[in-house]
Amino acid sequence: MTLDELLAATDFEDLVSSTKRAFRPLSPLIDITNNPLDALTILVNLTEKGITNKNLMDRTRCKEKLRDDKWWAAxxxxxxxxxxxxxxxxxxRSTGTIRTAAxxxxxxxxxTSSxxxxxxxxxxxxxxxxNRCLFFTSEFLWAGQACCLAKALADSEHPLWKALKKLGCYENTKKQAVKALSQIANELTDVDLTGNYLxxxxxxxxxxxxxxxxxxxxQAMQCFVYQSLEQHHRQTALMSFDRAPNMGxxxxxxxxxxxxxxxxxxxxxxxxxxxxxQANWLTKEAIRAMEQYLRSEQWLATPIKKLRHMTTVKSDIRAxxxxxxxxxxxxxxxxxxALAEQLNNDIASIRIVEKYAYQPRLxxxxxxxxxxxxxxNSSKEERKPAATSxxxxxxxxxxxxxxxxxSSVSVGLFSMxxxxxxxxxxxxxxxxxxxSFTIDSFAICIHNYHLEKRGLTKEAIKKTKANKDEKEKIAPPAIYDDWQFDSCxxxxxxxxxSKTISTDxxxxxxxxxxxxxSIWLPIDDIQNIxxxxxxxxxxxxIKNPLGTWLSFEADLSLTSTDSLVGIAVNRRNLWLTGMGYQYLEPPTVKPxxxxxxxxxxxxxxLGYVKSQPVSRATNLDxxxxxxxxxxxxxxxxxRSIK
Structure with a gap:
C-alpha cells in the first residue's frame, strides 16, 4: 500500500492511529515514494506526545521541530x-545493542532470521x-527498497534531504545530522555481560x-511471524508483557x-x-523349514538331492x-x-506355529x-550390538x-x-x-502432554507518598506471561x-x-529401569502403551515465516520447536x-519434529x-541425518 492510498481510505478521526499502525514494525512496509513531504511531516509530528488528528499533517508544527536543535538531538x-x-x-532489565545479520x-x-x-x-x-524514535527508526518503502531515515539520511545526496529542506530544515542542521548518522555502524554488537540480566x-x-x-x-522473525499469523487464529498463541515500551x-x-x-x-x-x-526371528522361510524338516522322512528324492535340501532347511532354521x-x-x-526349552515356549505362544513346539525331532x-x-560363535555379527552396546x-x-x-516465536513442544x-x-x-560412561544417542517417547498459559503475577504494592497531602496509591500488579507444559x-x-549401574x-x-x-521418577516406576x-x-x-516417539521432519523447505505457518496449518502431526543455536558471532573469551x-x-x-509410532519396519536411526x-x-x- 502507498501512503496516498492510506490517506485516501482513512477517516479523519482515525488518522493518527492508522498512520502509526502503517509505520509500526509489525505492519507491511508502506510506500512513500510518491508523497515524501506528507510522509516526513507525519513522521516528524508523530514524535510529539499526544499528537491529535488535527495536528498530524500540520506543516507549521513540522517546520518548528525541524528547526529545533533540541528536537534533532533527541x-x-x-x-x-x-x-x-x-x-x-x-x-x-537486560541492556545492550545488537545490530547484525545472521x-x-x-x-x-x-x-532463522538469516x-x-x-x-x-x-x-x-x-x-x-x-515516540521520538519513530522519526529515524520507522521503516518504509522508497523506490521499491526497504529503508529507514537513519540509513537514508546518512547519505547527504539522498532525495529525502530535498524534501526535508522544503519542510524547513536548515543546511547546517543537515550537515550535523549526516555526520552523526554516518558515524553509526551498520552492524554492531555492544553488550556487556558484567552485571547484565542476559x-x-x-x-x-x-x-x-x-x-x-x-x-x-x-526482531525480524517476530515481525514476520506476527504478520503471517494474521488470519490463522488457531495456530496463534499470545504472549503478553507489561511495560511494553520498556521492551522496545x-x-x-x-x-x-x-x-x-x-x-x-x-x-x-x-x-x-x-x-x-511374532518377532522378526520368525519368518515365512523359518516356518516352511520347520514343516519340511518334520516331513523329511517322506521326501522322495535321491540321497544327494535329499542331503542338499536338508542342508538348506537346516540353514533356514539356524538363521x-x-x-x-x-x-x-x-x-x-x-x-x-534350557535355551531350547525357552525357544519351544516362545513358539508355543504363537498361534500359527504352536504345533511345532515341543516336537522331539525339532x-x-x-x-x-x-x-x-x-x-x-557363528552368530557373533548378529549379536554384536548386545555385546558392545x-x-x-x-x-x-x-x-x-x-x-x-x-523460541521467541514458537510455543508448544519444549525445546529439543x-x-x-x-x-x-x-x-x-x-x-x-x-x-568411562558416555551417551551415544537417545530416543524419547511422549506419553501425554498438557500445554497451558501460566504467568507470574506480582502482588499489588502501595506507592510511597511524594507529599503528605497525597492519598495512598496502589501500584497495579505486574504480569509476566509464560507458557508451560506438564508431561510424562x-x-x-x-x-x-555395556556398563552396569545400579537402579538406585x-x-x-x-x-x-x-x-x-521439575522432573522426577515415580516410586512405582523405579523397578522398571x-x-x-x-x-x-x-x-x-515400556508398560504405558499410549504415546508417540519423536522424529525429525527433514523433507521440508523452510524459506519464510509463511511456509512455517502453512506447515503448522496443514500438517497437524508436526511440532515446531527449537532444534539448536546459530552463531551471530564467533565464540570468544569475554569477561x-x-x-x-x-x-x-x-x-x-527452528525446525519441525514429527510424532511417529514404532514398528519392525521403523528405521531406528x-x-x-x-x-x-x-x-x-x-x-x-x-542419527540418520549426517
Missing part, C-alpha cells in the same frame, strides 16, 4: 539504538523515547570443552501482545508401538535360531537345553544348532511446569536443546561414579559400551530440572561469561537423537 540519540536482535526480550548457511529444513529480509530492526532502549547456557564444543551461549530474539518499539506497537506459532499434535489415544509379538538368540538376555548363563535339532552356535530404559518420567516456549541439556546433565552426573516421557539411552544410583543421578520445570541388548525389546518393555567459557550471542534454530556441532552452530538431529 531524535538522533534514538537512531543508534536500532536492534536486529532485542536483548530486552523477555527480560526488560549468516545464511543453514540447511533447507532449518530456519532466511528473512533484514527489516523490522526497531528501537529498543528507553521507554521515554518511544541468560547464558553452556553446551559442548565437540573438543572436550564447552561454549557459553546467550540466545537473543530476532516492536512490543509497544502491539500493546505488548506478541503472536507466536502454536503447534500441539494430538497424542492422547495413540499407541507408541505396534511391534508384533531363525540366530535371530531369536539376539532377543534373549543371559544366553551365556543358560545351557543349550527339539533335538534346536539343541544341536544352539550348541554349534555357541561353540563356533546397551540400551538403558528410564520409563515414565514426570515433568511439571516446564517451559513450552522453545533443553532435552539434550537434561541428557547431558545426566551423563555428567554418572561420570561421578563411572568415568520415557527415555531410551544408547551407550557404546541411576535414580539418584537423574537431574531434578527439565526445561526450567532396565538395560536391554537391542532397542525393540526396550521399547516393548563474566559462564564459567569463563568462550561466549557467543546466538539465535534459536530416525528415532535416536545425537548432538552435533556444525559450522553454523550446534543442533540436535537424528
Amino acid at each position: 531524535v538522533l540519540k534514538t537512531a543508534q539504538y536500532r536492534h536486529s536482535h532485542n536483548v530486552k526480550f523477555p527480560d526488560i 549468516p545464511d548457511n543453514l540447511p533447507a529444513y532449518f530456519i 532466511k528473512l529480509p533484514n527489516i523490522g530492526w526497531s528501537y529498543s532502549k528507553d521507554s521515554s523515547d518511544i 541468560s547464558q547456557v553452556s553446551f559442548p564444543d565437540g573438543q572436550d570443552s564447552y561454549l557459553s551461549f546467550s540466545p537473543i530474539a530476532s 518499539l516492536l512490543a509497544a506497537s502491539c500493546g505488548g501482545r506478541l503472536r507466536l506459532i502454536e503447534t500441539k499434535p494430538y497424542i492422547k489415544d495413540k499407541r507408541h508401538q505396534c511391534i508384533s509379538k 531363525m535360531i540366530n535371530r531369536w538368540l539376539t532377543t534373549v538376555t543371559k544366553t551365556d548363563v543358560l545351557s543349550p537345553t 527339539t533335538r535339532l534346536f539343541i544341536q544348532l544352539i550348541e554349534s552356535d555357541i561353540e563356533n 546397551q540400551y538403558l530404559l528410564i520409563p515414565e518420567l514426570r515433568i511439571c511446569g516446564g517451559s513450552a516456549m522453545s 536443546m533443553s532435552l539434550y541439556g537434561f541428557i547431558h546433565a545426566f551423563e555428567r552426573n554418572v561420570h561421578r561414579v563411572l568415568t 516421557i520415557s527415555l531410551i539411552i544408547k551407550t557404546p559400551e 544410583k541411576i535414580v539418584a543421578l537423574l537431574p531434578k530440572r527439565f526445561a526450567r520445570g 532396565a538395560t536391554f541388548p537391542e532397542p525393540f525389546t526396550a521399547i516393548q518393555a 563474566d561469561s559462564l564459567r569463563d567459557y568462550p561466549h557467543a550471542f546466538v539465535e534459536n534454530i 530416525d528415532l535416536f537423537w545425537c548432538y552435533q556441532v556444525k559450522p553454523f552452530g550446534v543442533c540436535l538431529l537424528p
Whole structure:
C-alpha cells in the first residue's frame, strides 16, 4: 500500500492511529515514494506526545521541530539504538545493542532470521523515547527498497534531504545530522555481560570443552511471524508483557501482545508401538523349514538331492535360531537345553506355529544348532550390538511446569536443546561414579502432554507518598506471561559400551530440572529401569502403551515465516520447536561469561519434529537423537541425518 492510498481510505478521526499502525514494525512496509513531504511531516509530528488528528499533517508544527536543535538531538540519540536482535526480550532489565545479520548457511529444513529480509530492526532502549524514535527508526518503502531515515539520511545526496529542506530544515542542521548518522555502524554488537540480566547456557564444543551461549530474539522473525499469523487464529498463541515500551518499539506497537506459532499434535489415544509379538526371528522361510524338516522322512528324492535340501532347511532354521538368540538376555548363563526349552515356549505362544513346539525331532535339532552356535560363535555379527552396546530404559518420567516456549516465536513442544541439556546433565552426573560412561544417542517417547498459559503475577504494592497531602496509591500488579507444559516421557539411552549401574544410583543421578520445570521418577516406576541388548525389546518393555516417539521432519523447505505457518496449518502431526543455536558471532573469551567459557550471542534454530509410532519396519536411526556441532552452530538431529 502507498501512503496516498492510506490517506485516501482513512477517516479523519482515525488518522493518527492508522498512520502509526502503517509505520509500526509489525505492519507491511508502506510506500512513500510518491508523497515524501506528507510522509516526513507525519513522521516528524508523530514524535510529539499526544499528537491529535488535527495536528498530524500540520506543516507549521513540522517546520518548528525541524528547526529545533533540541528536537534533532533527541531524535538522533534514538537512531543508534536500532536492534536486529532485542536483548530486552523477555527480560526488560537486560541492556545492550545488537545490530547484525545472521549468516545464511543453514540447511533447507532449518530456519532463522538469516532466511528473512533484514527489516523490522526497531528501537529498543528507553521507554521515554518511544515516540521520538519513530522519526529515524520507522521503516518504509522508497523506490521499491526497504529503508529507514537513519540509513537514508546518512547519505547527504539522498532525495529525502530535498524534501526535508522544503519542510524547513536548515543546511547546517543537515550537515550535523549526516555526520552523526554516518558515524553509526551498520552492524554492531555492544553488550556487556558484567552485571547484565542476559541468560547464558553452556553446551559442548565437540573438543572436550564447552561454549557459553546467550540466545537473543530476532526482531525480524517476530515481525514476520506476527504478520503471517494474521488470519490463522488457531495456530496463534499470545504472549503478553507489561511495560511494553520498556521492551522496545516492536512490543509497544502491539500493546505488548506478541503472536507466536502454536503447534500441539494430538497424542492422547495413540499407541507408541505396534511391534508384533511374532518377532522378526520368525519368518515365512523359518516356518516352511520347520514343516519340511518334520516331513523329511517322506521326501522322495535321491540321497544327494535329499542331503542338499536338508542342508538348506537346516540353514533356514539356524538363521531363525540366530535371530531369536539376539532377543534373549543371559544366553551365556543358560545351557543349550534350557535355551531350547525357552525357544519351544516362545513358539508355543504363537498361534500359527504352536504345533511345532515341543516336537522331539525339532527339539533335538534346536539343541544341536544352539550348541554349534555357541561353540563356533557363528552368530557373533548378529549379536554384536548386545555385546558392545546397551540400551538403558528410564520409563515414565514426570515433568511439571516446564517451559513450552522453545523460541521467541514458537510455543508448544519444549525445546529439543533443553532435552539434550537434561541428557547431558545426566551423563555428567554418572561420570561421578563411572568415568568411562558416555551417551551415544537417545530416543524419547511422549506419553501425554498438557500445554497451558501460566504467568507470574506480582502482588499489588502501595506507592510511597511524594507529599503528605497525597492519598495512598496502589501500584497495579505486574504480569509476566509464560507458557508451560506438564508431561510424562520415557527415555531410551544408547551407550557404546555395556556398563552396569545400579537402579538406585541411576535414580539418584537423574537431574531434578527439565526445561526450567521439575522432573522426577515415580516410586512405582523405579523397578522398571532396565538395560536391554537391542532397542525393540526396550521399547516393548515400556508398560504405558499410549504415546508417540519423536522424529525429525527433514523433507521440508523452510524459506519464510509463511511456509512455517502453512506447515503448522496443514500438517497437524508436526511440532515446531527449537532444534539448536546459530552463531551471530564467533565464540570468544569475554569477561563474566559462564564459567569463563568462550561466549557467543546466538539465535534459536527452528525446525519441525514429527510424532511417529514404532514398528519392525521403523528405521531406528530416525528415532535416536545425537548432538552435533556444525559450522553454523550446534543442533540436535537424528542419527540418520549426517
